[in-house]
Structure formats: structure tokens, C-alpha cells
Amino acid sequence: MADAYQASGEFIDVLSKPAWKALRGPVRAALDGASAAHGPFVDVGAGTGLGTRELAGACPAASILAIEPSPVLRAVLLSRVAADPSLSERATVMADDALGADLPDQLGAVLAVNMIGHLTPEDRRSFWWRVADRLAPGAPLVVNLQPPAESVTIPYTTFGAAKVGRYTYEGGGDAEPAGSDAVIWRMRYRVLDTDGEVVRDDTIEYLWHVLSAADLLGELADAGLSGRLGALGVVRAVTAINGNDFHH
Ligand SMILES: C[S@@+](CC[C@H](N)C(=O)[O-])C[C@H]1O[C@@H](n2cnc3c(N)ncnc32)[C@H](O)[C@@H]1O
Known part of the structure; x- marks a missing residue:
């Protein structure tokens, strides 16, 4: 699997x-x-x-x-x-x-x-x-x-960030309805250097039943x-x- x-x-x-x-x-x-x-x-x-x-x-x-x-x-x-x-x-x-x-x-x-x-x-x-x-x-x-309680659109929000060494790890996402009882989350994970340079930028999607x-x-x-x-x-x-x- x-x-x-x-x-x-x-x-x-x-x-x-x-x-x-x-x-x-x-x-x-x-x-x-x-x-x-x-x-x-x-x-x-x-x-x-x-x-x-x-x-x-x-x-x-x-x-x-x-x-x-x-x-x-x-x-x-x-x-x-x-x-x-x-x-x-x-x-x-x-x-x-x-x-x-x-x-x-x-x-x-x-x-x-x-x-x-x-x-x-x-x-x-x-x-x-x-x-x-x-x-x-x-x-x-x-x-x-966890929100949303219903199948709705959620605009992009940053969920959190953590600094480890030089790098800041940042996670965020937006969601869109996928039928009446689920959303698709599009999650974005970025790794930023101290000068703001984007070292990595990964986006993944998954289904979430509301x-x-x-x-x-x-x-x-x-x-x-x-x-x-x-x-x-x-x-x-x-x-x-x-x-x-x-x-x-
Ligand atoms: C967002 S993580 C939360 C992990 C942990 N419970 C926490 O709160 O930190 C969601 C977890 O659910 C697990 N998961 C997904 N499908 C599952 C299933 N059918 N049965 C059990 N766990 C599942 C994932 O692998 C993942 O570890």
C-alpha cells in the first residue's frame, strides 16, 4: 500500500x-x-x-x-x-x-x-x-x-512554522469540497533559509472526510x-x- x-x-x-x-x-x-x-x-x-x-x-x-x-x-x-x-x-x-x-x-x-x-x-x-x-x-x-465540519472551501492558511538550524519549516494549506461529505486538502510544505530563500516547496493533496x-x-x-x-x-x-x- x-x-x-x-x-x-x-x-x-x-x-x-x-x-x-x-x-x-x-x-x-x-x-x-x-x-x-x-x-x-x-x-x-x-x-x-x-x-x-x-x-x-x-x-x-x-x-x-x-x-x-x-x-x-x-x-x-x-x-x-x-x-x-x-x-x-x-x-x-x-x-x-x-x-x-x-x-x-x-x-x-x-x-x-x-x-x-x-x-x-x-x-x-x-x-x-x-x-x-x-x-x-x-x-x-x-x-x-478538526475543521471544517462541512464540505466547504477554505482559503490558504499557514498552519505553523518551526525553525531548526538555519531552516524554517512552514506548513499551510487550502481545501475545496469533494462531494457532500469530504474536502480535498492541498497542503504545502516549504523550507526557508534565513535569508528567505525557498530551499524546498512541496505540495500534496489528500481526501479528508468532514x-x-x-x-x-x-x-x-x-x-x-x-x-x-x-x-x-x-x-x-x-x-x-x-x-x-x-x-x-
Ligand atoms: C495528521 S496525522 C495525526 C497523527 C497523530 N495522531 C497526532 O495527532 O499527532 C493522521 C494519522 O492518521 C493515520 N491514518 C490514516 N489512515 C488511517 C487508518 N485507516 N487507520 C489508522 N490510522 C490512519 C495517518 O497515517 C497519520 O498518522
Whole structure:
């Protein structure tokens, strides 16, 4: 299978760090109460492991499965896990995806951050069922919504930049509708020298399935999960039978 992050993967970690600084609080709040006694924690579409670190930090005793289909991102993920003794003891990196990964029967937490738009609506619904079947009572699924919530045009915006050595790495993009429930993101990654010279300029396109908060909560409910929307589009869901115990 082709690596969807072959061209962009190199830039994702350095450009995602500021976003994760902001996401960290809402994600950690949504993971509140996750217990190792309930089973392993799973990071689905773990990318370079910035969320895996938070999942591990939420419960120092939990074993972690970090599932990542992209070989480029997985290389960074494995490196991050291997370099950190508190992660390498208990986090396992799996070359698989949301629907294909062999999951244990019972899970203590599931994290799916900045990734749900990669799944088609059909696969997304199957994913909710896979998770709902395995989540222990009270164990959280944490998933976030990213704009746009609808299939609309988004003008070019710079998402962030990071300076490493002489070079500034800059990421941005625009989006256009692709049918009623998806957009095509055209992402641009530039590397600029100190004098402003453009050293590299790569553009890639990918399909992103859009989802509103109401639709997400509805789909979760259909799968027997009770979700609640928190800050920055972070949703915590638990098996509905226990009610929603999100108290932040
Ligand atoms: C924008 S990255 C986010 C990575 C990480 N969760 C983070 O927040 O830093 C999106 C991730 O979803 C992964 N992905 C794409 N399709 C997937 C699928 N079907 N199942 C699991 N992960 C998938 C990509 O390989 C990539 O790592």
C-alpha cells in the first residue's frame, strides 16, 4: 500500500508540536480515569507519537498499542518510543490501521486524534463499533474534530512554522469540497533559509472526510457510546450503559 505521508511525513512531527501543546490539556482531561486494570490503551493513527506520549502519561501502569499505517511516520514513532525508557517498556508499535489491527478483547482507553477524517463514513462507523465492542465500562474513547465540519472551501492558511538550524519549516494549506461529505486538502510544505530563500516547496493533496459534532455524537450513540464534546473539538465517549462520566 502506498504511504499517504511519503512526501509530508518528514514535516509532521516538527509542525504538530505546537498543536499538541494546545491539545494536551483537553486530551488529558478526556482521558481522566482511564485505568490500566481495564486493559491496554490504544493510539489509533499514532503518527509520530505525540499523542502516544499523552496516552502513556495518563496512566503510568498501562501498556500501550500504537497503531500507525504510514512507514515514514512509524519510523519517527518507533524512534520516539525507543528513545524514552518510560515508553519503550510498555508501548508496542504496530504497522496496521484502524480496522485491520488485531485488538485485544478489552481495552482501557482508545485515542484517535487528528485522524478520523482519513476514514470513509462507512469505515468510521465500523471503527466506532470495533471500539464500542472492546471498551471496558467507563473506559474512554477520545477522538477530536478538526475543521471544517462541512464540505466547504477554505482559503490558504499557514498552519505553523518551526525553525531548526538555519531552516524554517512552514506548513499551510487550502481545501475545496469533494462531494457532500469530504474536502480535498492541498497542503504545502516549504523550507526557508534565513535569508528567505525557498530551499524546498512541496505540495500534496489528500481526501479528508468532514464531520460535525452533532453527527459524530449521533454515530457514537448508534454504536452504544455516549459522547461529550470538550475544548478544541475533543470528544470523550464511554459505553452508554454507564452514562457519561465526563466531569471537566
Ligand atoms: C495528521 S496525522 C495525526 C497523527 C497523530 N495522531 C497526532 O495527532 O499527532 C493522521 C494519522 O492518521 C493515520 N491514518 C490514516 N489512515 C488511517 C487508518 N485507516 N487507520 C489508522 N490510522 C490512519 C495517518 O497515517 C497519520 O498518522
